[in-house]
Amino acid sequence: MKKRIALISEHASPIAAIGGADTGGQNIAVAELARHLAALGYEIDIFTRWDDRRLPKTLNWRDGIRIIHVEAGPVTFIPKEKLLPYMTAFTKDMLRFIKAENNRYKLIHAHFFMSALVAADIKQKLGIPFIVTFHALARVRRIHQGRNDWFPDEGFAIEERVVAEADQIVALCPQDRDDLINLYQADPGKITVIPNGFRPDEIYPLDKLFVRMALKLDPKEKIILQLGRMVPRKGVDNVIKALGYMRSKHNFEARLLIVGGESDEPDPGITPEIGRLQKLAKAEGVSDLVTFVGRRTRDMLHYYYSAADVFTTTPWYEPFGITPLESMACGTPVIGSNVGGIKSTIVDGKTGFLVPPNDPVLLGRRIIELLSSNKLMMYFKENAIRHVNESYTWMKATHLTANMYERIATQSPLRAEDEDDSLSYIDDSFEALIETIEKSRRKIRLATLDSAQAIYRSLARGGKVLVCGNGGSAAEAQHFAAELVGRFEATGRRGLPVMALTADTAFVTAWANDFTFEEVFARQVEAYGQPGDVLVVISSSGQSPNLLKAIRAARKREMFCIGLLGKEGGAAGELTDINIIVPSNETSRIQEVQLHVLHVLSHLIEQQIMADDQNVIQITEEWSISQFQMAGLSGKTADKRKIRHESTKCDR
Ligand SMILES: O=C(CO)[C@@H](O)[C@H](O)[C@H](O)[C@H](O)COP(=O)(O)O
Ligand SMILES: [Zn+2]
Structure with a gap:
């Protein structure tokens, strides 16, 4: 992807005719800079105020250059001295455009102080670094023009803010640099002198x-x-x-x-x-x-x-x-x-x-x-x-400008060459994940609750849970087991019998090596599974043969089967008792949501078990005072397990 740069030139459009009161060097500078940057491979958007309804809002001006007409005040000519009040609207419309297009500008190069005000506000909101070329400084203008300078006095404070906040300031000549340092206390390290230029193919001697x-x-x-x-x-x-x-x-x-x-x-x-x-x-x-x-x-x-x-x-x-x-x-x-x-x-x-x-x-x-x-x-x-x-050619000026852009871009958080591609990928993947999470929230909440209850019921009755999956899902199977054997969020609860069938590498490798990989889980189900136990299979496709065989083996042993699946469930979805199917066809997105589901299950199961254990202790204490003593038994020797069993029976 090409590097995108936004130029702002609030009053000086590159397509305005030259020679009028408000059209001059700045229009040419912006136009030529854009043309030469585009020739170097940059994608340029020039934001300028919309002052003529005959012009489209977005104009594809030349290869790699668009002119974006920004709505700020009446769509008609307004002298630049009267434009400042419309700059808030300018910023708002420019932000709207950037968001609507999901544009990621490497940086913004603002021309003139009002454009720089817009750039500074956008930097605050979006973190895009900005460069300013003032073209003319208010203090210098005031010194030379006195009361004939019609720009509002707010210009001084705005320029001071811009000088402080800009990532780099372009001075057009040594005098401009001296003025920035002496009249605005600009940091000399932030100033680059880049003169304007001319185009040898446009301006050349004639007879x-x-x-x-x-x-x-x-x-x-x-x-x-x-x-x-x-x-x-x-x-x-x-x-x-x-x-x-x-x-x-x-x-x-x-x-x-x-x-x-x-x-x-x-x-x-x-x-x-x-x-x-x-x-x-x-x-x-x-x-x-x-x-x-x-x-x-x-x-x-x-x-x-x-x-x-x-x-x-x-x-x-x-x-x-x-x-x-x-x-x-x-x-x-x-x-x-x-x-x-x-x-x-x-x-x-x-x-x-x-x-x-x-x-x-x-x-x-x-x-x-x-x-x-x-x-x-x-x-x-x-x-x-x-x-x-x-x-003084524009090509030379543009090379100096591009060097400065690269310097700023590498210093900024949005830095480096091909990062636009990577950033797009990051953004898109987040978007896709958010979308999958949104859809999942509605679709799988009940199945998730049912699964938590089924697992809890089995555990409460002294059953156990076997979990399996391949690759990333194998890791999640172990992850889930670790949460429940150990702990998820709660402290002080007992460990729960949850076993990942992927963890025994000696068995898995031996069985796969000597017989068949398809039965690495089924064989363990046969070995460990008891009626009332739960098998959880994790798969993004629902098609892995070793999982299908595990489910069939579990059914034979009258176990309860839960599928944590994706891609509409696959063949596994047909065989299980409950399915949590993540509504996506992308393996990574499915796995990401599955991890979340496993955490949610861990929480629900853990909370239920904790509540349950609390219940048992209370009953135990009550019995120790009354029935246990009457029966001639001490509280210490009371059969807590038996009582727990009783207390959970009535639960659901
Ligand atoms: O983690 C990933 C992909 O994100 C892989 O390791 C992936 O889990 C493996 O390719 C599995 O073999 C895929 O199996 P399944 O999800 O289709 O049952
Ligand atoms: Zn993975």
């Missing part, structure tokens, strides 16, 4: 002239590209201001293409951020240099990256930033702000430039410096392609 023609762009113009989520913190303002600075102070003109938004056509009505930036462009006197492209599908992105001369990304902060990688993968140098993940993915002066996040003048100067030197552009291009292919 600049060709794509400019395809995109109807001027082949000669200098083009600056800005691509990503349309939100203020991405710092597009900075680039527009840089454009203004370049034109006014250096008379240097370049076109700025802005790709992104909520619709394919740029529409300030649908994407207010576009309207805001248009106003800014006007104020900076560069409206004619700024082109809003609108949202584009992922298969078109490398056209835009390849068409540009330089890619700019100057957010105030950026937990990771996938777009600079993609641009470098297309051979387009990047000028990015010296923050978060960007400062570790861009190699300053080798694959592009790093600039402070809010410095349009410096940005403008760097753009001019780069766009004015073909030599520098070529140098950055070559370095960029080599750099990202060496260090």
Whole structure:
């Protein structure tokens, strides 16, 4: 069985279109991680909030990947800042799904703090270890966005809990790791740095002239590209201001293409951020240099990256930033702000430039410096392609992730390679046993009681019990005899004459060796059995010839025969006086229930014998005061056995 992993990404579905306000790097990261894990042989379920009724509850997205749409709040788009109140419902629906499918996830990998809250609650209930990738940390966001961060303050406490309870935390870059340690006191030993990546078969360089023609762009113009989520913190303002600075102070003109938004056509009505930036462009006197492209599908992105001369990304902060990688993968140098993940993915002066996040003048100067030197552009291009292919592919990130999964899985109680199979077997066998016990409880209670009474009656009258069976049943025959000759639960009772016909190895081997195995029990029945004694045969099939012969021999000696059987009783069931037939066809399940029945019989017989002996002592004491003395006998010499016999006669 393949290893099952659950990914939770409460707001960022892998199938959402990229570029909208709430769709960006996390959607891509989850989608790519899932695809590459599936290629490594994992079975992936991605749990994400159901926000569109047109989508099925469970979607078989790709080979080995399902998207499970979780019911949590209204089935419509809700901004991620408003999702926290629905997380309890999310957990409940996810638990329901896991239980309904009887799924055993090796671990859960949660993306973002709300998903991690779900994972932490599920870990508490089901013990499944979990890993978290925060993608963005509340404290960091608050530092950089202040009151423009609309997430509820509960986020801080939730992140602290998650940091403490997660089995492992993925930091996207060294800055992310430092923030986790400094702002959340995360245990450094629990942090693994795994950067995001790009897919070389999806994002690769295209011929600049060709794509400019395809995109109807001027082949000669200098083009600056800005691509990503349309939100203020991405710092597009900075680039527009840089454009203004370049034109006014250096008379240097370049076109700025802005790709992104909520619709394919740029529409300030649908994407207010576009309207805001248009106003800014006007104020900076560069409206004619700024082109809003609108949202584009992922298969078109490398056209835009390849068409540009330089890619700019100057957010105030950026937990990771996938777009600079993609641009470098297309051979387009990047000028990015010296923050978060960007400062570790861009190699300053080798694959592009790093600039402070809010410095349009410096940005403008760097753009001019780069766009004015073909030599520098070529140098950055070559370095960029080599750099990202060496260090930042999704395949590489997935290998690091899978290594971490294996590490966690081997530390957890649900560990190790092929244990899914073993665990399934364990669970199934328990289920089957529970089912057999359930059925048996109803079916064999009366036969069990009758058998206990028959054995007790025989013992009470001075009779004995002979027990036999083969293999596991031979062991149980001896087990039963041991309970009654010795003791089961009670202390201080007399030993009872119960004999396992399997125990005399000298006789059994001699008789089987010299004559026939079929008569090893029958011969002993003939030797020991008396009228009124009981023979108990234990068999799962009821077909063993040596048992059938034993029963026939017992009948001849007017013994009472009890069959503890399975599989509808077999031939033995036809010959005995009482049958306890376990309603199952599986030998092991039959034997397991038979052991329980033998314990129940031991208890019932033992209790009856104890009650009986108590009765005898009382009568003995009464007689010793009255009748024995009158008869001139001492209590000591009273014939207790005789009295016992009398007292049990009237019992039943
Ligand atoms: O314990 C087991 C199987 O669980 C075996 O030893 C099993 O008792 C032997 O195969 C017996 O020979 C089966 O005999 P029976 O139950 O069919 O009379
Ligand atoms: Zn067995």
